Amino acid sequence: MKRNISLIYIALASLFFVGCAEDPRMPGNLIGAKEPVVTTEKVEGIKATEVTVFGKVDKENGTQVTERGFVWYKEETPEEKQTQAVTDGTNESFSFKITSLEDSTKYIVQAYAKNSINYGYGSTLSFTTIEGLASVITLEALDVKSTSIEIGGEITDKGEGEILERGVYYAKASLTEAGTEKDSLASTMDTDSYTCTITELEALTTYYVQAYVKNKFGTSVGKEIEVKTTDGLPVVGNLTIDHVTTTYAEFSAEVTNPGDTDVTLRGFCYGLSRNLEIGAAGTDTILCDAGVGLFTGRISNVEQQRPYYVKAFVSNADTLVYSSEVVSFTLLSEKPTVVTATPIVGDGTVTLGGSVAAPGIKEEGQPATIVEAGIVWSTNENPTIDDDVRIDLWGTSTSFTTYITDFLPGTTYHVRAFALNSEGYLSYGDNETFTTVEIFxxxxxxxxxxxxxxxxxxxxxxxxxxxxxxxxxxxxxxxxxxxxxxxxxxxxxxxxxxxxxxxxxxxxxxxxxxxxxxxxxxxxxxxxxxxxxxxxxxxxxxxxxxxxxxxxxxxxxxxxxxxxxxxxxxxxxxxxxxxxxxxxxxxxxxxxxxxxxxxxxxxxxxxxxxxxxxxxxxxxxxxxxxxxxxxxxxxxxxxxxxxxxxxxxxxxxxxxxxxxxxxxxxxxxxxxxxxxxxxxxxxxxxxxxxxxxxxxxxxxxxxxxxxxxxxxxxxxxxxxxxxxxxxxxxxxxxxxxxxxxx
Missing domain, CATH: 2.120.10.80 (Kelch-type beta propeller)
Structure with missing residues (x-):
């Protein structure tokens, strides 16, 4: 009986000692107490200036924890530590939101806890704050004129904090080159996608443009694009001959760009020369209404058998502009329409020729056939096939050329192209003159x-x-x-x-x-x-x-x-x-x-x-x-x-x-x-x-x-x-x- 009582006392004593060693809340310090054991658990919610960190007290180690928190510092300046005690959370787990950090910076953080013995620290964790700048892309120009450009950007990431300003930079030199002097224009819009209208620019000049956006972290820019201002002039083109009869010809053209101001006048000018200019001798005009897009005209007061040239024109408040295209037409006729080529005097030779612009038409309206064509020349004006030198040149092409060495030096000659069609009609081109080279x-x-x-x-x-x-x-x-x-x-x-x-x-x-x-x-x-x-x-x-x-x-x-x-x-x-x-x-x-x-x-x-x-x-x-x-x-x-x-x-x-x-x-x-x-x-x-x-x-x-x-x-x-x-x-x-x- 006495032996059993002794065993009971020994067991109770063992339980007493074990219970006292693991209970941090008992008053007083136990023999062998140490600093607490702490874990730095994780880092969450990383932003440009703030982050949330988590820690845990794993063991108080024989004496009660009186303080817990976090220590952090920049990786590059470990001597500049900052500490924050934490009161929130359970006794074991705790967290804290660190603020006022610098963006795009690497930090080191570790949890800590303190008891009466010493501080205990968890392992270190690292994190890098994100960039706080906003992101923007430069959009293509919406409207380009001679002295202005409408262009903008789109904010793809606002970064942190309020957007303070958005707009565009521009210059005549690349903005990516050091030393470029640039101008800026802020947008009045407060949307992610915005535009600005840059004014007082020079015509026909290349400008370099970048969208920009500002917040408290600084300024971000988009990709640089090049924009060339226009001349401000309207554009007219797509000139075509739509219909030709024996008495009139119809045309169409299109104003594809009005320029910087509204189109006030458009039309056609025509004449016997390709060098057409409104108001010049030999140039007639047809006036059409104002506006953009397609416009048409009809020419009827012209002669048969003569090739006429036509070009379109358009005018706005700035100037008068002609089409780059020049088209020609010849009214339908029973007779062939013939063009005499300009003679070319060379080294001992003269190049002569011509072309058949139209073969003439039959009674039923179908095209006739050319049976003879060539050139005639003389020292007298308007040579004919009956009285002067003639060379037949008709072949498979509507144009013909020959090189002649029979001319005397220092002499003026007259030449005409001719053509005879299947209906028996003979026609001549205009009389052209040339003078051969003098020997001395x-x-x-x-x-x-x-x-x-x-x-x-x-x-x-x-x-x-x-x-x-x-x-x-x-x-x-x-x-x-x-x-x-x-x-x-x-x-x-x-x-x-x-x-x-x-x-x-x-x-x-x-x-x-x-x-x-x-x-x-x-x-x-x-x-x-x-x-x-x-x-x-x-x-x-x-x-x-x-x-x-x-x-x-x-x-x-x-x-x-x-x-x-x-x-x-x-x-x-x-x-x-x-x-x-x-x-x-x-x-x-x-x-x-x-x-x-x-x-x-x-x-x-x-x-x-x-x-x-x-x-x-x-x-x-x-x-x-x-x-x-x-x-x-x-x-x-x-x-x-x-x-x-x-x-x-x-x-x-x-x-x-x-x-x-x-x-x-x-x-x-x-x-x-x-x-x-x-x-x-x-x-x-x-x-x-x-x-x-x-x-x-x-x-x-x-x-x-x-x-x-x-x-x-x-x-x-x-x-x-x-x-x-x-x-x-x-x-x-x-x-x-x-x-x-x-």
């Missing part, structure tokens, strides 16, 4: 005002690929006074100086005459010649085109001389000339070459077959042609009509092998020359034009002679087709066209 035409813009007066004393050359000619130096008079002027003759049709002389501001550094001249395509080189003391020199000057300044080269000509002639073909080639010695002037047959793209040095070749000066050298294809110079010195020097050729020398080891060609015909000295294509054109002292065909290796003589007024020749140039001869006793330049010399 004085250029109204070709007057030369330079100092040079003595023929063949200046150095000249043609650069056909540039379509320019150059003239350098020369004698001002027979006393030996010289010039250093540098002139250019422009043969480029695209130039504002076409067929005019222009003095270059870069003059030759020294006054010279009787120089040799050549070009290696990069610039012009001149050698030797007389100086102001009438002494031969060995100077070498060159002018590079891109710099346009003359430079005295370090190298010099092999020997002081004048009257040498030169050309360029891989090397600069200089031939002949006159050297001065103690015993007097002597004509030489020296041939020198210089490769200017390498270290400049002169290499002497074998002598030219004949000693000459003031001769001619031309590079044609792979060959050099030279000769036709003077062979004695004096007032009436002897001359040579002999011409030689040699193939180009590719390297220094190759030598020139001069082959004599057929001599130039006639008994007169060559006065000037130029290469045109594969032929060499020479003019002699009596004005005969001798032509050497380098392929056939034969000479021929042109039908016409240079006029006496221009036989004192200073220079000859070519644009690759024609020859320009300057400048005779009257200081003018004439154009010789070989294609019309027949």
């Amino acid at each position: 035409a004085t250029l109204p813009t070709g007057y030369f005002s330079g100092e040079i007066q003595v023929p063949n004393s200046g150095a000249y050359l043609t650069l056909a690929e540039r379509r320019v000619g150059y003239l350098v130096g020369g004698d001002k008079n027979s006393y030996g006074d010289q010039t250093n002027q540098f002139w250019k003759f422009d043969m480029n049709r695209d130039s504002e100086y076409y067929l005019t002389w222009q003095e270059n501001t870069s003059h030759l550094p020294a006054k010279r005459s009787m120089m040799a001249i050549a070009s290696n395509k990069d610039g012009i080189h001149v050698w030797g010649g007389f100086n102001t003391h009438r002494q031969p020199t060995s100077d070498h000057y060159f002018n590079v085109f891109i710099k346009n300044n003359w430079i005295l080269a370090e190298d010099v000509s092999p020997t002081p001389m004048y009257g040498s002639f030169a050309c360029y073909l891989i090397d600069m080639i200089m031939i002949g000339g006159v050297q001065r010695t103690a015993s007097g002037d002597s004509i030489v047959a020296d041939v020198w070459k210089q490769r200017v793209i390498q270290t400049p040095r002169w290499v002497q070749e074998a002598d030219f077959p004949e000693a000459q000066y003031s001769g001619y050298a031309f590079a044609v294809g792979d060959y050099i042609y030279a000769g036709l110079g003077l062979t004695s010195i004096g007032m009436n020097p002897d001359f040579s009509n002999r011409l030689w050729s040699t193939r180009k020398a590719v390297n220094d080891s190759e030598v020139f092998n001069w082959e004599e060609q057929e001599p130039m015909p006639g008994d007169y000295a060559a006065k000037a020359g130029v290469a045109i294509g594969s032929s060499i054109y020479m003019i002699d002292s009596e004005g005969y034009i001798r032509i050497f065909d380098t392929i056939a290796k034969t000479w021929s003589t042109a039908n016409s002679r240079v006029p006496e007024t221009h036989r004192d020749i200073h220079c000859v140039f070519s644009d690759g087709k024609r020859m320009y001869i300057g400048f005779g006793s009257n200081r003018t330049t004439i154009c010789y066209d070989p294609a019309w010399d027949r």
Whole structure:
């Protein structure tokens, strides 16, 4: 019995100790009490400035919890902790809404509890507040005018808090580029979708626009779009011919855009020319009502067999605008309606033609058939098929063209197209005139005002690929006074100086005459010649085109001389000339070459077959042609009509092998020359034009002679087709066209 009582006491004591250790609410601290055990449970409701956090006291650990709450801080500044005790909730679970946070920021939070022993902390949780900014997209422009744009945006997310402002930014430069100065326009609307009307803009100008929205967190912008203002003008188009009869034609057009203001007037204008303009001679009008959309008109007071042109027009308060389309019609007729094409005068040919605008109609109203068509021409107005030259050209097409070479130069002709239909009706187009090219035409813009007066004393050359000619130096008079002027003759049709002389501001550094001249395509080189003391020199000057300044080269000509002639073909080639010695002037047959793209040095070749000066050298294809110079010195020097050729020398080891060609015909000295294509054109002292065909290796003589007024020749140039001869006793330049010399 005593043993059982002892066991009961032991059991009761055990229960007492266990119960005291787990009961936090018993007064006093138990032996072995610790800080509470806490769990940071979760984070919910994350917003831009607030979040709700949850914690739990898992164990009080032997003494009562007197405080519980949360500690939080920014991840980047852990030393700046904030603490909040919590009284709400059950003894175990508790929560708290943290406010006044910063948006788009990462925070660390942990729950805590305190008892008389110490603080207990739960594990840390992290969260990032969301962006508080609103979101907006830029909408497409609703209405674009010359000085205004209606455009806006749509708020897709308001963010947190109240929307303070919505509107658009705009500028002439991209808003995404740093430093762009921009304007803003706030909308008066308070809806998610809003518009603004930007005013006081410039017409036909591109603007860059972004929608924006503001709240307490800042400003958000949408994607940038480009909008170009209009010209403010109305647009008319879709011009069509709807119906044509023997007495009238009906049309329609459409105003597709009224522009910035209401359309006040619209209609059609018509006439016999495509160049239609209200109020101009030959233009009639049909007025229609105001408004937009489709409008129609009828034209009835016109003639048959004549093609008429029509275009639409529209007007608003700003201006009058025409349609880009121009349509044509011809009233139905029994006779064909024929159009004569504008003649085109070419190189020795004239392009003529015409077209059948309508074949005529049969009695039953069906189209007739064209059985004959072509052109007739004469030197008299309104040629006919009975009396004048006729060419039949009718085929499968309603238009026809031919190229004719039978016309005389410098003559005015009249031409008409004609057509005959299956009903026997013959019609003609309008009378067109053209004048063929003169063989020798004085250029109204070709007057030369330079100092040079003595023929063949200046150095000249043609650069056909540039379509320019150059003239350098020369004698001002027979006393030996010289010039250093540098002139250019422009043969480029695209130039504002076409067929005019222009003095270059870069003059030759020294006054010279009787120089040799050549070009290696990069610039012009001149050698030797007389100086102001009438002494031969060995100077070498060159002018590079891109710099346009003359430079005295370090190298010099092999020997002081004048009257040498030169050309360029891989090397600069200089031939002949006159050297001065103690015993007097002597004509030489020296041939020198210089490769200017390498270290400049002169290499002497074998002598030219004949000693000459003031001769001619031309590079044609792979060959050099030279000769036709003077062979004695004096007032009436002897001359040579002999011409030689040699193939180009590719390297220094190759030598020139001069082959004599057929001599130039006639008994007169060559006065000037130029290469045109594969032929060499020479003019002699009596004005005969001798032509050497380098392929056939034969000479021929042109039908016409240079006029006496221009036989004192200073220079000859070519644009690759024609020859320009300057400048005779009257200081003018004439154009010789070989294609019309027949």
